Amino acid sequence: MGKVNIGLRGWRFDEDEVFDDDGRVRPLGVMDEDTKARVLRLTERLSDPCDACWLQYGQDDPQQCSPAEVIYGEPRGEVILCRDHETDFVYWFREVADEELIGTRDLQDAFHGWFADGGRAPEAYAGVEHVDEDPDGVPETPDPHEELPGIEEEIERVADEDLEALDVDLDDLDV
Numbered sequence: 468m469g470k471v472n473i474g475l476r477g478w479r480f481d482e483d484e485v486f487d488d489d490g491r492v493r494p495l496g497v498m499d500e501d502t503k504a505r506v507l508r509l510t511e512r513l514s515d516p517c518d519a520c521w522l523q524y525g526q527d528d529p530q531q532c533s534p535a536e537v538i539y540g541e542p543r544g545e546v547i548l549c550r551d552h553e554t555d556f557v558y559w560f561r562e563v564a565d566e567e568l569i570g571t572r573d574l575q576d577a578f579h580g581w582f583a584d585g586g587r588a589p590e591a592y593a594g595v596e597h598v599d600e601d602p603d604g605v606p607e608t609p610d611p612h613e614e615l616p617g618i619e620e621e622i623e624r625v626a627d628e629d630l631e632a633l634d635v636d637l638d639d640l641d642v
């Protein structure tokens with residue numbers, strides 16, 4: 468059973484739990500609660516820009532925002548980042564953040580607050596090591612419909628009350 472990223476690095480999924488043999492999303496009801504929460508949250512967040520870029524430029528110049536490439540944290544407390552801002556996040560997580568935040572939804576607010584107050588990794592902080600498959604490529608915004616084929620139908624099949632319980636905001640989705 469392989470572990471896969473969907474659209475963004477960070478969260479890893481059991482391929483067999485999320486996708487059927489044809490590569491389409493399985494019914495949400497058969498996933499465990501954590502997987503389901505992550506798949507739904509990811510669907511909402513895939514097309515968003517980097518959180519840190521948004522805090523920096525979102526108001527005045529949204530064009531400057533880079534697409535997110537990585538996702539950290541728990542569903543609804545997650546942080547999504549471009550490769551430049553990933554370094555700031557990793558620095559914050561390792562050196563600044565309160566350990567009690569780990570695994571909680573407060574992580575997002577805490578990082579956003581630190582970053583908005585001007586928090587940054589020191590110059591030359593080398594916190595992130597990952598193999599870059601395409602170092603010169605311009606990152607593109609992942610497309611939820613391509614990354615999660617069939618997700619719209621599966622979401623439509625879930626009763627509204629269930630989605631409310633999961634706190635999913637359908638306005639963010641193009642369904």
Ligand SMILES: [Zn+2]
Pocket residue numbers: 517518519520521533548549550551552
């Ligand atoms: Zn960014």
